[in-house]
Amino acid sequence: MENFTPYSAFFGGCLIGLSAALLLYFNGRIAGISGMIAGAFDVKNNENHWRLFFLGGLIISAAVFSHFFQSSPATYSRSTLLLIVSGILVGYGTRLGNGCTSGHAVCGLARFSKRSAAATVTFMAIAMLTVYITRHLLGVSI
Amino acid sequence: MTKNSAALLCGTLFGLGLSISQMSNPDKVLAFLNVTGNWDASLVLVMVGALVTLTIAQHFILKRPQPVCDTEFHLPKTDNSIDSRLILGAAIFGIGWGLVGFCPGAVLAALGDGKLEPFLFTLALGAGMMLFSWFHSKK
Numbered sequence: 579m580e581n582f583t584p585y586s587a588f589f590g591g592c593l594i595g596l597s598a599a600l601l602l603y604f605n606g607r608i609a610g611i612s613g614m615i616a617g618a619f620d621v622k623n624n625e626n627h628w629r630l631f632f633l634g635g636l637i638i639s640a641a642v643f644s645h646f647f648q649s650s651p652a653t654y655s656r657s658t659l660l661l662i663v664s665g666i667l668v669g670y671g672t673r674l675g676n677g678c679t680s681g682h683a684v685c686g687l688a689r690f691s692k693r694s695a696a697a698t699v700t701f702m703a704i705a706m707l708t709v710y711i712t713r714h715l716l717g718v719s720i
Numbered sequence: 721m722t723k724n725s726a727a728l729l730c731g732t733l734f735g736l737g738l739s740i741s742q743m744s745n746p747d748k749v750l751a752f753l754n755v756t757g758n759w760d761a762s763l764v765l766v767m768v769g770a771l772v773t774l775t776i777a778q779h780f781i782l783k784r785p786q787p788v789c790d791t792e793f794h795l796p797k798t799d800n801s802i803d804s805r806l807i808l809g810a811a812i813f814g815i816g817w818g819l820v821g822f823c824p825g826a827v828l829a830a831l832g833d834g835k836l837e838p839f840l841f842t843l844a845l846g847a848g849m850m851l852f853s854w855f856h857s858k859k
Contacts, residue, residue, distance in 0.1 A: 581751055583742065587762040590741025591769025597733035598770070599777035604726035606787030606794050609734065611825035616849050628727035633828060635731025636738070641832020643739040652745045652830070654837045656820055665827075665841040667816030669848020672824060675809020676796075679823040680734075682810070683767060688774040691799035693806060700807050701814035702753075708818025709753040 598685055601632070610681025611636075612672035675701075723789045735829050741766045744829035746821030753818055 598609035605628060618629040644651075672678040675697055677686065682701075686694020712718050742748045743766055751760035786792055817823055822830070822841050830838035 581748075581758065581760045581762075583760075583762050584765045587741045587765035588769040590737045590739070590743065591766035591771075592773045593733050593737030593740065593769075594766070595737075595770035595773025595777070597730045597737060598774045599781060600733070601727065601730040602778060602787065602793065603781045603784075604721055604730075604788045605723050606790040606792060608795065609730065611734075611823075611828070612849075615824055615828075615845070616853075619846075628723045631724045632727040632731035632734070635728040635733075636735035636825070637828050637831055639732040639735035640739045640744055640829035643736060644744070644832045651833065652747050652835075652837075654833075654835050656837055658840060660819060661837055661840045662844045664816040664819040664822070665844020666848035666851065667812050667819070668822065668824065668841075669845040669850075670852045671809045671812030671814070671816060671848075673809070673849050673852035675806050675813055678813060678825070679817075680825050684770045684774065686796075686799075687767075688771050688778055689795070689799060691796070693796075693799050693802055696802045697806055697810040700810035701817060704811045704814025705753050705818035706755050708815050709750060710756060712819065713754060714756060 594680075594684060595688075598680075598688070608681060608685045610677050610685060612669075612678040613676070613681055616673060671701075721788060726789060734825065737766075737770075738825060738829040741769075744826050744833075746826065746830070749817075749821040749823075749826065753821070 601607050601609045607628070609632075611633075614629040614633055617626050618633055668678070675682075677694065677697060679701075682694040682697040687698060738744045741762070743763065748760065748762060751758065752763035781787075782793065813823075820841065822838070824845060827838050827841050827845065831842065
């Protein structure tokens with residue numbers, strides 16, 4: 579496990595938890611990214627503008643960080659078809675299941691929600707199985 | 721503090737958290753999901769950090785009668801109901817996540833790498849969400 583980075587992972591995780599806590603403190607909202615993306619496009623509703631500000635802050639701060647300290651850039655060699663298929667699955671699945679890693683695996687688990695625990699166990703297990711099948715059974719490194 | 725400036729601050733912290741923990745790097749996420757390979761447990765530490773911070777802070781925040789910029793806390797009321805739709809949705813998300821290693825937050829944080837991959841995935845993610853609204857508004 580030479581690629582294990584426990585300190586930066588723990589510190590980054592604390593910032594994510596702090597972000598979710600402050601969003602609850604100020605706006606009374608759950609920091610679920612898939613729900614925010616889905617809601618952000620309904621711009622006619624003024625209640626939704628905060629979502630655009632959150633997503634904008636996320637995109638810009640991550641971009642600035644990677645501009646100054648790109649410690650381990652991704653390989654980025656995935657095929658266009660694979661990206662499109664998996665993007666559609668993630669978009670559709672997170673709406674059907676009402677949440678993704680942030681909404682279920684962070685905010686939901688912090689509330690001890692049984693629903694989020696069931697969702698988290700399901701998507702983690704299926705994602706691990708998907709990696710097992712593609713890498714170890716089919717032998718493709720994607 | 722207004723709702724929008726609070727959201728901007730929180731989004732900034734969230735993006736920094738994803739970047740510092742390298743969860744915006746899909747290779748790092750796939751190394752966590754690859755349990756039978758050269759396993760990288762970093763994602764577990766990200767979740768521990770986030771859960772410890774949020775669970776403790778939330779304990780105090782929810783004692784307030786209302787949030788600072790709103791009249792009520794918008795919490796889901798269905799925390800105990802598990803149905804087939806939830807499990808099917810989580811499973812579909814799991815397949816997509818396992819194929820490339822991007823979840824919705826991570827891919828937005830990766831957009832700043834300036835590469836085509838996160839951009840294409842984000843467009844497809846939006847298309848998947850639109851497909852969902854389209855199917856479900858017809859029923």
